[in-house]
Amino acid sequence: MAKIKAKLIIQGKEIELPIVQGSMGYPAIDVSSLHSNTIKTFDPGFSSTAECSSSITFVDGGKGELLHRGHPIEQLAEKCEYLDIAYLLFNGELPNSREKTGYIKSIKEHSLPHDQLNNIFRGFRRDAHPMAVMVGVVGSMSAFYFDENMKVNNQNHRKLSAQRLIAKVPTIAAWSYAYSQGRPFVYPKDELSYSENFLNMMFSTPNTKYLQNPVISKAFEKILILHADHEQNASTSTVRLVGSSGANPFACVAAGIASLWGPAHGGANEATLKMLGEIRNEGRINEYIKRAKDKTDSFRLMGFGHRIYKNKDPRAIIMKATCHEVLDELGLRNDPIFKLALKLEKIALEDEYFVKKKLYPNVDFYSGIVMKALGIPNSMFTAVFALARTAGWVAHWNEMILNENSKIGRPRQIYTGKLRRDVPNL
Ligand code: CMC
Numbered sequence: 001m002a003k004i005k006a007k008l009i010i011q012g013k014e015i016e017l018p019i020v021q022g023s024m025g026y027p028a029i030d031v032s033s034l035h036s037n038t039i040k041t042f043d044p045g046f047s048s049t050a051e052c053s054s055s056i057t058f059v060d061g062g063k064g065e066l067l068h069r070g071h072p073i074e075q076l077a078e079k080c081e082y083l084d085i086a087y088l089l090f091n092g093e094l095p096n097s098r099e100k101t102g103y104i105k106s107i108k109e110h111s112l113p114h115d116q117l118n119n120i121f122r123g124f125r126r127d128a129h130p131m132a133v134m135v136g137v138v139g140s141m142s143a144f145y146f147d148e149n150m151k152v153n154n155q156n157h158r159k160l161s162a163q164r165l166i167a168k169v170p171t172i173a174a175w176s177y178a179y180s181q182g183r184p185f186v187y188p189k190d191e192l193s194y195s196e197n198f199l200n201m202m203f204s205t206p207n208t209k210y211l212q213n214p215v216i217s218k219a220f221e222k223i224l225i226l227h228a229d230h231e232q233n234a235s236t237s238t239v240r241l242v243g244s245s246g247a248n249p250f251a252c253v254a255a256g257i258a259s260l261w262g263p264a265h266g267g268a269n270e271a272t273l274k275m276l277g278e279i280r281n282e283g284r285i286n287e288y289i290k291r292a293k294d295k296t297d298s299f300r301l302m303g304f305g306h307r308i309y310k311n312k313d314p315r316a317i318i319m320k321a322t323c324h325e326v327l328d329e330l331g332l333r334n335d336p337i338f339k340l341a342l343k344l345e346k347i348a349l350e351d352e353y354f355v356k357k358k359l360y361p362n363v364d365f366y367s368g369i370v371m372k373a374l375g376i377p378n379s380m381f382t383a384v385f386a387l388a389r390t391a392g393w394v395a396h397w398n399e400m401i402l403n404e405n406s407k408i409g410r411p412r413q414i415y416t417g418k419l420r421r422d423v424p425n426l
Helices: 073-079 082-091 097-109 117-121 130-143 155-180 194-203 214-226 234-243 249-260 268-279 282-293 314-330 336-350 352-356 363-373 378-402
Strands: 003-010 013-020 057-060 065-068
Touching: 065 073, 065 082, 065 314, 073 082, 073 214, 073 314, 082 097, 082 155, 082 194, 082 214, 082 378, 097 155, 117 130, 117 155, 130 155, 130 249, 130 378, 155 194, 155 249, 155 378, 194 214, 214 314, 214 363, 214 378, 234 249, 234 378, 249 378, 268 282, 268 336, 268 363, 268 378, 282 336, 282 352, 314 363, 336 352, 336 363, 363 378
Parallel strands: none
Antiparallel strands: 003 013, 057 065
């Protein structure tokens, strides 16, 4: 990274700070030496802070561009399968055919969870949210793979853990749903693809077969590809922060799942469908648009806006096309909820408030609609996001440990509490 200097003048003192420039994107001022000058930076929500350097994903929010290891998301979504992307994110290059065969074989071999894990599911209430179950069950995997099997400084162990996670998280996600329905667990099958396997574990039972539909499994594959990674979002930063202490990767990913669950992040697809259900009919759209613009009302139009994209979210463009393919295939064009979503999108995109603030539909606006069309229940939307994002989480966790300059994450604060005072005699 080329280094030129920035000058900070604070209380009459001049401090020179290096400028860090990545291979793409705008530069950053390296403030890491400021603590020795007893100065801190203040940046709630890290809007202006680059916490790390990373070579995995590049997002240009102004242009609406998303690249994984340099490859545009549009090309990846068209030409690749999800496991190609998972391999690319972790290893830096797309697999050749020999590498792909070996990788898929390894993922299939690891897709079966430890039998003891069944008992952990049974400790949950049947009505527990699948994300609550996933946080618990994925976290509990750290009790199965540790010590001799899991040394975070060993690259082979990290690779194995990453593959175990990518392989087992779909099974855990599908079982979280099966458990909530009181249905027996369906095991992964080697003859099915990654996406087909998940759909089969979700929808088949020991006595009924799930009929695979290529349009549906392709649409599901697209959802996974589009959600695989998105650089330093809240859940990925969480995984990196937890991992920075040397914690077990299954515990790190469980923390990522917890972070993703929130409605401002991965929960937005579920929240979008909930909102559409509340709006109910086209006549009420304007009332909700008005509420979204009202500063005294905490309501926001779910599935709209993004911290980084101030232009169209490229993932949303692909998801919208997939959405139309799925609706056509399933004959759902006239379904009231889908018609309502498309009308809401049109009205918001023409509204001055949304235009001025550059608030476009994000990927979760359409992914919720596609998942509903595929028959995936609302409560599973974020679980699907979590299974897709696992590829990104493990790639970032591995990259962080490989980087010899990585340190334990330890942000500072501006203290606003009481001044020092004595404890009274009680
Ligand atoms: N509806 C109404 N107003 C909005 C919305 C919205 N969905 N999103 C942002 N705004 C307004 C916001 O009130 C603010 O107005 P002002 O400047 O007058 O205070 C302005 O736009 C900028 O918003 P912000 O909250 O400062 O932006 P942010 O970067 O902190 O928030 C966001 C980004 C995604 C949390 C937010 O847009 C939001 O809450 N959207 C709805 C939830 C959602 O769809 N989340 C999924 C994000 S995409 C999936 C992912 O990558 O995780």
